[in-house]
Amino acid sequence: MRDPTFVAFATMKGGAGKSTLTTLVASYLYYNEGLDVVAIDCDDSQFSLEKYRKHDLQVSKVNPFHHRRLVKFYKTFRKDKAYKIMCTPVANAVSLIKEYLENGENPDVVFFDITGTINNPDIPNLLAVMDYIFVPTSVETGEAASSIAFANHVKNKMMTTGKTNVKELSLIWTKAYTRQKNRVMEAMDDYLAKLGLHSLETIIPNSSKYTKDGLPAGNERIFRSTLLPPDNTLLKGSNLPELVKEIREIIKV
Ligand SMILES: Nc1ncnc2c1ncn2[C@@H]1O[C@H](COP(=O)(O)OP(=O)(O)OP(=O)(O)O)[C@@H](O)[C@H]1O
Ligand SMILES: [Mg+2]
Structure with a gap:
C-alpha cells in the first residue's frame, strides 16, 4: 500500500482558478x-469547495433534471458516495490530514486548495508537505508576475534548500483565449525556463464551461460538480481530460 500523494493547486494570486481546477x-x-x-x-x-458541495446538493434537490441525473449516475457508480471534502484553516491542514490517514483511510491522492501569501508562515509549512504543486495562472501581466513570483519563491527558497517534499512544481496557463499554446505562452515558457521553471503542455481555455455548476431550474448541463463527473458533452474542447492525463503522468498515479 503506497502513501497518498499530496497535490496542491496553489498561488497567492486570487481568482486564478485554484478551486475550479481542484x-x-x-x-x-x-x-x-x-x-x-x-x-x-x-x-x-471563503471555503469554496464546501460552498460548491452545498450548491451541488441543493441543485440536485430542487432541480428534477439534475436529481434524475444524480440518481442514475450513482446506480452504476462503483463507489456509493461522493469524495470527502474537509475544510480547515491552513495552520491545521497538516494535522487534519494526518489524523484522517491515521484512522485507516488510504486515498490515492489528497488535493489541497491553498491560497494566501507566502509571508504567512502557515503557507510555507503546508507547502512543505506537498508532493506536487500546480500553479494556475493566466498570461495577463499582473497575474502571471504574481504567480511566477510565488513559483520562484517555492522553488528557490524551499525546493532547492530541501525545505519541502515537493518533487515537481508546474505552472498551468489558464483562462486562455486559445486551445493550444500561442506565441505569448511560448515566450512566457522561455522566460520560465530561464528561471528553472516550466508550465504544462496542456492549457486551460477561458470558457463558460468552467463556471457551469448547475442552476436550480432548467436542464443546462453541469461541468464543475463535486458530486458528479463533468458532463460528457461539455468535456469536448475543455482540455480537462488532457490536463488530467498530463497531471497523472507527473504525479505517477
Ligand atoms: N477556465 C476558466 N474559464 C472561465 N472562467 C473560469 C475558468 N476557471 C475559473 N473560472 C472562473 O474564475 C473565477 C475564479 O475561479 P476560482 O474561484 O476557481 O479561482 P481561485 O484561484 O480559487 O480564486 P480565490 O483566490 O478567490 O480562491 C470563478 O468565477 C470561476 O468560475
Ligand atoms: Mg479558491
Whole structure:
C-alpha cells in the first residue's frame, strides 16, 4: 500500500482558478477514472469547495433534471458516495490530514486548495508537505508576475534548500483565449525556463464551461460538480481530460 500523494493547486494570486481546477481534477479522477481522492479546502476566507458541495446538493434537490441525473449516475457508480471534502484553516491542514490517514483511510491522492501569501508562515509549512504543486495562472501581466513570483519563491527558497517534499512544481496557463499554446505562452515558457521553471503542455481555455455548476431550474448541463463527473458533452474542447492525463503522468498515479 503506497502513501497518498499530496497535490496542491496553489498561488497567492486570487481568482486564478485554484478551486475550479481542484474540484474538476478531483472529480475527474474520482468519478471518471476510479481513483480515491480527498479534497482539503484550506481557504478559510471563503471555503469554496464546501460552498460548491452545498450548491451541488441543493441543485440536485430542487432541480428534477439534475436529481434524475444524480440518481442514475450513482446506480452504476462503483463507489456509493461522493469524495470527502474537509475544510480547515491552513495552520491545521497538516494535522487534519494526518489524523484522517491515521484512522485507516488510504486515498490515492489528497488535493489541497491553498491560497494566501507566502509571508504567512502557515503557507510555507503546508507547502512543505506537498508532493506536487500546480500553479494556475493566466498570461495577463499582473497575474502571471504574481504567480511566477510565488513559483520562484517555492522553488528557490524551499525546493532547492530541501525545505519541502515537493518533487515537481508546474505552472498551468489558464483562462486562455486559445486551445493550444500561442506565441505569448511560448515566450512566457522561455522566460520560465530561464528561471528553472516550466508550465504544462496542456492549457486551460477561458470558457463558460468552467463556471457551469448547475442552476436550480432548467436542464443546462453541469461541468464543475463535486458530486458528479463533468458532463460528457461539455468535456469536448475543455482540455480537462488532457490536463488530467498530463497531471497523472507527473504525479505517477
Ligand atoms: N477556465 C476558466 N474559464 C472561465 N472562467 C473560469 C475558468 N476557471 C475559473 N473560472 C472562473 O474564475 C473565477 C475564479 O475561479 P476560482 O474561484 O476557481 O479561482 P481561485 O484561484 O480559487 O480564486 P480565490 O483566490 O478567490 O480562491 C470563478 O468565477 C470561476 O468560475
Ligand atoms: Mg479558491
